[in-house]
Amino acid sequence: MRLEGKVILITGGGSGIGAASCLAFAREGAKVAVVNRTLSKAEAVAQLIADSGGAAVAIQADVSLAADVERMINRTVSQLGVPDVVFNNAGISPSGRVTDISEADWDDCLNIDLKSVFLCAKAVIPLMTAAGGCILNTAGTFGIRAAKNKAAYSAAKAGLVNLTRSIALDYARDRIRCNVICPGYVDTPLNEGFPPKERDAFLAQYQPLPGLISAADVAELAVYLASDAAKMITGQVFVIDGGQQAGLFA
Numbered sequence: 001m002r003l004e005g006k007v008i009l010i011t012g013g014g015s016g017i018g019a020a021s022c023l024a025f026a027r028e029g030a031k032v033a034v035v036n037r038t039l040s041k042a043e044a045v046a047q048l049i050a051d052s053g054g055a056a057v058a059i060q061a062d063v064s065l066a067a068d069v070e071r072m073i074n075r076t077v078s079q080l081g082v083p084d085v086v087f088n089n090a091g092i093s094p095s096g097r098v099t100d101i102s103e104a105d106w107d108d109c110l111n112i113d114l115k116s117v118f119l120c121a122k123a124v125i126p127l128m129t130a131a132g133g134c135i136l137n138t139a140g141t142f143g144i145r146a147a148k149n150k151a152a153y154s155a156a157k158a159g160l161v162n163l164t165r166s167i168a169l170d171y172a173r174d175r176i177r178c179n180v181i182c183p184g185y186v187d188t189p190l191n192e193g194f195p196p197k198e199r200d201a202f203l204a205q206y207q208p209l210p211g212l213i214s215a216a217d218v219a220e221l222a223v224y225l226a227s228d229a230a231k232m233i234t235g236q237v238f239v240i241d242g243g244q245q246a247g248l249f250a
């Protein structure tokens with residue numbers, strides 16, 4: 001039990017990496033606020049945690065809206081306590097070059113994938129300064145190197161990498177750590193539009209390690225980063241990509 005009694009809030013907790021993380025944190029003894037834009041998905045994950053004897057609350061929120069972010073933090077505090085860990089994981093992954101996407105598409109992606117982390121950090125950091133805390137963010141390898149046809153997503157995730165470093169530097173003396181996880185291709189509902197045959201050809205070309213990265217693999221890294229074992233780690237980028245970023249040409 002690496003997180004016994006800790007309170008953790010996970011956004012995008014109703015699906016993929018977020019859902020696997022909710023279950024992994026609960027297995028380590030944490031009380032989990034499962035936040036999702038669609039309430040029924042958050043409720044399903046919270047129920048799985050409750051069924052295995054853990055503590056969880058399901059909260060509906062759109063993390064790109066300041067009022068929703070305030071409300072999700074307040075409900076977490078009143079139902080579980082002040083969060084020790086906030087995992088900003090909710091995200092969307094739209095495609096398109098700058099000449100293809102509308103201003104509204106751009107704003108939507110930047111608001112959900114980047115501004116949401118600003119809003120959440122702004123709301124939770126004042127509560128964390130008493131006891132210290134941990135903020136985790138999910139960016140992606142597209143935050144380190146851009147990809148074709150992913151202009152808004154690559155920009156948002158790159159911004160998130162440096163926002164992570166800014167938060168780490170600005171609040172280190174308050175014992176608040178902030179790190180970012182950069183997955184490569186993870187087998188989640190986000191990628192369900194990728195036909196398996198094309199996906200396998202893509203991975204054969206670009207991912208050196210064979211096999212699929214699972215949401216549970218990413219959740220395991222998140223648990224480690226939130227635990228006391230990582231107490232001196234802050235401002236860092238953690239890549240989990242089967243070796244993609246190791247070289248120029250996989």
Ligand SMILES: NC(=O)c1ccc[n+]([C@@H]2O[C@H](COP(=O)([O-])OP(=O)(O)OC[C@H]3O[C@@H](n4cnc5c(N)ncnc54)[C@H](O)[C@@H]3O)[C@@H](O)[C@H]2O)c1
Pocket residue numbers: 011012013014015016017018035036037038041061062063064089090091092093112138139140141182183184185186187188189190191215
């Ligand atoms: N799957 C991958 O290959 C991959 C790779 C790199 C990074 N990521 C990142 O990992 C994170 C999780 O993605 P996933 O693969 O688990 O996808 P997913 O689609 O399974 O889960 C994302 C969750 O975020 C929620 N969400 C979206 N917009 C929201 C909003 N405005 N407010 C609240 N919740 C919202 C969705 O409802 C969904 O439950 C995302 O930030 C994504 O960009 C994923």
